[in-house]
Amino acid sequence: MTPMIQVENLSKSFTLHNQGGVSLSVLRNATFSASAGECLVLNGASGSGKSTLLRCLYANYRVQSGAARVRHDGEWVDMAIAEPRQVLKVRRRTVGYVSQFLRVIPRVPALDIVIEPLLAQGSDVKAARDAAEHLLDQLNVPQRLWRLPPATFSGGEQQRVNIARGFIARLPILLLDEPTAALDGANRRAVVDLIEEAKGRGTAILGIFHDEEVRHAVATRFFDVEGDHDEK
Numbered sequence: 001m002t003p004m005i006q007v008e009n010l011s012k013s014f015t016l017h018n019q020g021g022v023s024l025s026v027l028r029n030a031t032f033s034a035s036a037g038e039c040l041v042l043n044g045a046s047g048s049g050k051s052t053l054l055r056c057l058y059a060n061y062r063v064q065s066g067a068a069r070v071r072h073d074g075e076w077v078d079m080a081i082a083e084p085r086q087v088l089k090v091r092r093r094t095v096g097y098v099s100q101f102l103r104v105i106p107r108v109p110a111l112d113i114v115i116e117p118l119l120a121q122g123s124d125v126k127a128a129r130d131a132a133e134h135l136l137d138q139l140n141v142p143q144r145l146w147r148l149p150p151a152t153f154s155g156g157e158q159q160r161v162n163i164a165r166g167f168i169a170r171l172p173i174l175l176l177d178e179p180t181a182a183l184d185g186a187n188r189r190a191v192v193d194l195i196e197e198a199k200g201r202g203t204a205i206l207g208i209f210h211d212e213e214v215r216h217a218v219a220t221r222f223f224d225v226e227g228d229h230d231e232k
Contacts, residue, residue, distance in 0.1 A: 001035035003071065004173050004204035005057070010066035010080070012052055026052050029066070032223045036172070039195060039205040039218045044225035050208045053225060054175045056080065057206070058097045059087045070095055070173055092120050097175045098166035100182075102150060102158040110136070110153075110161045111146045117169040128168075135164040139190050155182040167194050174198060176207035180214050192217045 012027040027049035034040040042050040055061045057068045059079040068080045072094040077086060079095075091097075096117070104113050111132055118128040136146055139160040150158045159182045166174065176195075180188045188211060195218045198205060209215040 001037055002202075003033050003035050005032075005034040005040075005071075005206060006067065006069040006076070007032050007053070007057070008067040008069075010053070010056060010068055011064045012049070012056055012061060013064055027056070027225070030225060034204045034206055036202040036204050037199050038220035039199055039207060041215055041219040041222050042206065042208050042225050043222050048225045050225045051177050054097070054177050054206065054208065058091070058095060058175055092117075094171055095173045095175065096166045096169060096171040098163055098177065098179045100159075100178045102162040104150065106151055107149050109147045110141070110150050113150065113161060114164045114168055117165060121169060131168055132164065135168055135194075136161070138194070139164055140187055156184065156187065159183060160187060163191060163194070167198065170198070170201065170203070172203060174203055174205045174207075176205060176209075178208050178210060180209065180211055188214055 008031050010027060010030040011025070013025040016024060030049075030053060032040065042053065044050050052061065056063050057070065057079055059082060063080045066080065067078050069076045069078050070090060072090045077090055079087065079090065082090070111129065114132040114136065115128040118131060119125065133146070141157060141160050141164070145153060145157065150161050153161070159179070163179050166176075166179075180191050183191065192214060195205060199220070205218075207218070209218065
């Protein structure tokens with residue numbers, strides 16, 4: 001299998017300026033890899049740094065040391081040190097990220113939110129809409145909601161829009177931060193099906209899943225994230 005993610009000795013800490021500059025170490029020396037077609041599930045207690053690790057790989061956070069490499073256009077890009085322009089290219093064509101919360105521009109219809117990643121890649125508008133409608137239907141989002149802004153949707157409905165947006169572009173790498181947290185059993189199964197489809201077409205997935213049934217349904221392997229919270 002082709003390696004798609006390489007994390008090496010990755011460490012991240014936060015400085016608490018409102019508490020006298022205390023340094024809180026959240027992640028220390030994480031090292032692992034993930035390949036095309038597998039789902040590596042992150043293990044660890046709440047606060048152990050799992051979400052922080054995903055955000056480092058997506059370049060939302062800068063790190064103190066180590067490497068967070070992703071394979072982009074056949075070459076390795078270290079997201080820990082990549083320039084902003086390179087980060088945007090990687091996000092557009094290689095790395096998708098589904099967080100626990102939908103963050104979108106107010107008043108934009110759900111369908112337009114979902115198709116945006118495909119349009120950013122230059123996709124035909126009709127093809128993008130067809131793909132979005134198929135995904136929203138697969139995720140049991142009622143058609144009456146497709147042309148409404150998600151601000152008034154339930155938490156589960158918003159999360160399913162978020163998942164559809166994350167999966168629509170079929171990127172080579174997906175980072176999933178508790179995508180099923182707000183979902184009922186039927187919709188969790190729909191997400192499991194999407195993950196299995198993505199694995200089948202060679203997507204490398206790195207995910208956090210607190211639902212035990214989902215974790216074991218999708219996991220190819222597990223990686224234990226050990227937080228380090230010593231104050232300095």
